[in-house]
Amino acid sequence: MAKIKNSEEDELTIALAELAFQKEEKEKLVAELIIVREELAFQKEEQGKRAEELGIANIELVFEDDEKGKRAAELIIANKELVFQNEEKEKRAAELGIANKELIFQNDEKEKRAAELSIANKELAFQNEEKEKRAAELIIANSELAFQNEEKEKRAAELIIANKELLAFTYVSSHDLQEPLRKIQTFVSIILENENDNLSDNGKYNFQRMQLAAGRMQQLIDDLLAFSRITTTELKFEKTDINTIIEEVKAELKDTILEKHATIEAIELCPANIIAFQFRQLMYNLISNALKFSNPDIPLHILIKSRIVKGSKLNNKKLSPDKEYCHITIKDNGIGFEPHFSERIFEVFQKLHNKEVYGGTGIGLAIVKKIVENHNGIIIATGELQKGATFDIYFPAN
């Protein structure tokens, strides 16, 4: 039991100590409170000051705020502007990007072209060289041609001279041949007339044979001359009425036509582009040929007709199918000839009959053929013995 008592006493001392302590604490707190109060008053004062300052600052701030608002609005506008400008710039940038790509592409192309051009240039340079070579070759060839031309002209000139000489020779020789011949004929005719009583029958006969031979020689000279003239004279084509030519020839052969009781029928002869004097000779020769080889038992009838016909319808290799031809037919009912002679009769000096029966030199139809050839045409003879002869002439109508 002691202990408890002790404890109680202890507790009391502790509590008393405690109380003392708390008292002390309270006094400390009060002191502190006073300080705090003072501190608070000060702070209040300070707060007032601060509030004042804040009011000013506030006004200041409001003003600043206004300004800031203005600026903000401006900034917004400026911003929008910037946004717009930015957008524009982006667009431009995009466009520039595209343009750039395009330029790059074009550049590439240009480079390609440049490469191609350089190749082409080389090619051209090569071709130029070739051309120069060719030109050089051409110059050589040209001079060669010029030389050949000169030679040809020389030959042509020589030919013209030779032709003229030949022509002159033909004329002179025919003239010179004819003169003595004519004299022989004249002397014979004088003898036959004046010395008729003094000549024996045989002598007369011989002189007559002599006269005939001289006459044939004269015919030969005349025909040869005509033949050479057909070959050598200038060819002048002109539109000519063939009917007129026939009329002239008929007038010329009037006596023989009467003698042979011949009728010459000319139907629808078209005008033609011909060498008039040669064509007249042609008609003369063909008609006299028909008169000469007439059938003594039948009155001679000569039919002459013409037509214009396309070459394609004539079926002849020597005629051009595209050209138009004047086709003249001379048909008679005379003694004709064997068909296999149809080519030979046109050859010079070719005769089918003895000259005692049918005179002539065998040049007449050769002249006819030559004239047709001069007209760029062909002549075809068809005949049958005792059934007449037909001569078909084709020459270009224009």
Added chain:
Amino acid sequence: MSSKQVNILLADDDIDDRLFFDKALKEIPITTQLTTVHDGEQLMNYLSENSENLPDILFLDLSMPRKTGFECLSEIKHNKKLQALFVVMFSTSYSRDIIYEQSMIDILSKIGAQDYIRKPGDFEQLKKIIHNVLIRVTEERQLNAQGENV
């Protein structure tokens, strides 16, 4: 004045042709007086010497030495004293080709020839041809004389 006599001048270089001509004239029933010259120069000399007394007719051969019949004809027809002369061209023909001959006749008549004769090979024909020409000349002379008288 012997009005019936025909004065003939023949220009021909060929002796045989002159003989034929002379012979033919003698057998023609017309009185003629023949003078002959042998080439073109002789002819022109003769004509200029006798320009007051020209022949009635000149037979002029085409081909003669020194001066051809062509040249003579041209000179005659360009000379006022001679151009009235009746000229008959006389020729051994170059050819009996009618067309060629016709063109020659055309040229000759253009120059002024009155006629053209091709020398034939038959003497009778020669006489006939010369005779015909002489008849023509005498007739023309008579006509002219009548004209002068009227």
